[in-house]
Amino acid sequence: MQYRELGKTKENVSILGFGGMRLPTKGSNDNIDEIKANEILSYGITNGINIIDTAYPYHSAGIDGNGNSETFIGKFLKENNYRDDVLISTKSPSWLIEEKGDFEYYLDKQLKKLQTDSIDIYLLHALSEDDWNKIRKLRVLDFLDDCLSSGKIKHVGFSSHCEIDTFVNILDAYPKWEVVLTQMNYLDEYYQTGIMGLDQLKQLNIGSMIMEPLRGGRLVQNIPPEVQKIWDTAELKRTPVEWALEYLWNRDDVDCVLSGMNSLEQVKQNIQIASNVKEISQHDKELIRQVARTYRKLTGNECTSCGYCMPCPEGIDIVNCFKEYNIGKILNNPKGSALQYFTLIDDGSKADSCTNCRNCEFVCPQMLNIPEELKKVDEYFGREFNHF
Ligand code: SF4
Numbered sequence: 315m316q317y318r319e320l321g322k323t324k325e326n327v328s329i330l331g332f333g334g335m336r337l338p339t340k341g342s343n344d345n346i347d348e349i350k351a352n353e354i355l356s357y358g359i360t361n362g363i364n365i366i367d368t369a370y371p372y373h374s375a376g377i378d379g380n381g382n383s384e385t386f387i388g389k390f391l392k393e394n395n396y397r398d399d400v401l402i403s404t405k406s407p408s409w410l411i412e413e414k415g416d417f418e419y420y421l422d423k424q425l426k427k428l429q430t431d432s433i434d435i436y437l438l439h440a441l442s443e444d445d446w447n448k449i450r451k452l453r454v455l456d457f458l459d460d461c462l463s464s465g466k467i468k469h470v471g472f473s474s475h476c477e478i479d480t481f482v483n484i485l486d487a488y489p490k491w492e493v494v495l496t497q498m499n500y501l502d503e504y505y506q507t508g509i510m511g512l513d514q515l516k517q518l519n520i521g522s523m524i525m526e527p528l529r530g531g532r533l534v535q536n537i538p539p540e541v542q543k544i545w546d547t548a549e550l551k552r553t554p555v556e557w558a559l560e561y562l563w564n565r566d567d568v569d570c571v572l573s574g575m576n577s578l579e580q581v582k583q584n585i586q587i588a589s590n591v592k593e594i595s596q597h598d599k600e601l602i603r604q605v606a607r608t609y610r611k612l613t614g615n616e617c618t619s620c621g622y623c624m625p626c627p628e629g630i631d632i633v634n635c636f637k638e639y640n641i642g643k644i645l646n647n648p649k650g651s652a653l654q655y656f657t658l659i660d661d662g663s664k665a666d667s668c669t670n671c672r673n674c675e676f677v678c679p680q681m682l683n684i685p686e687e688l689k690k691v692d693e694y695f696g697r698e699f700n701h702f
């Protein structure tokens with residue numbers, strides 16, 4: 315495992331961090347498979363991972379619910395005596411804050427769930443311009459000052475899916491930011507804050523943590539033949555996971571890449587790559603740009619399967635509707651995906667059952683207009699395939 319200094323925190327973090335939003339589950343997202351999750355987290359820690367990232371709602375039954383990821387991680391660290399071996403990063407649910415006292419209410423709840431007296435890295439979660447304006451009025455920065463003084467929090471930061479202007483405003487507002495979590499992969503250099511955001515962080519010596527390194531799996535599953543053809547001309551052949559992770563670790567403005575691993579095989583594979591990061595030649599960097607251009611032309615929408623929009627009150631299986639749609643588009647195989655779409659997704663859970671109630675409005679970190687995208691899914695698969 316390789317390690318890098320996390321900006322001004324001076325913490326020496328493993329370049330691969332364990333993301334706690336896609337732990338193995340049994341049946342439903344809120345039911346963590348503790349035996350499997352124990353196994354993969356233990357393997358990760360004993361093989362050098364020293365940072366685990368979670369958040370208040372991860373592995374919850376509802377969009378805004380109190381999730382089980384923090385609870386499981388707290389129990390896991392306590393029972394295995396690992397607390398001193400890892401940094402815990404978790405997040406304040408900024409969209410749930412209605413009054414000043416709520417900041418402390420959620421933090422105290424999270425300390426209890428995580429069975430610890432102090433959070434190593436506390437991030438304001440998924441700041442949008444509106445949430446930022448709201449929590450600033452509720453004096454969030456005073457709250458952070460108090461927590462840093464009392465020791466309840468060691469390092470503060472935020473995570474964002476916003477555009478660069480809002481990002482810079484947030485950075486400018488507080489000199490004590492030490493860590494920022496942003497979305498980055500080779501498809502997203504110019505999406506959300508992208509490389510401009512990373513450059514800002516480097517200039518300010520703020521630690522950078524990266525989410526969505528595999529773009530919700532899109533960069534490593536169902537590789538389109540057009541993309542494979544480009545990879546086949548590389549000077550150094552790599553697997554799709556190696557391309558995605560080594561692209562990030564070849565950047566000197568990336569400190570730690572979070573991966574939401576949910577199988578032992580994935581953990582072993584990612585640790586192996588993180589232990590021997592190979593330099594990418596100029597020739598192969600150009601191939602990455604070509605691959606990114608090719609994906610952009612092929613893709614349907616930007617869904618990363620994060621599940622924040624689920625459950626939908628009408629029972630729409632948004633994640634799988636978009637997944638089959640995007641696979642069909644990327645592989646240019648609507649018929650193949652339609653077979654999956656009509657057989658795997660129950661009637662009533664398909665795109666055509668969306669009532670446009672707009673309950674899912676504003677929850678998508680990729681800023682997707684979900685009902686509009688569902689209309690496209692319905693049109694794409696259309697009636698002509700509806701005979702499976
Ligand atoms: S708009 Fe459609 S997808 Fe969104 S919550 Fe309502 S029914 Fe579900």
Ligand code: SF4
Nearest residue numbers: 617618620621623678
């Ligand atoms: S539509 Fe948005 S919120 Fe829902 S799974 Fe996709 S990326 Fe996540």
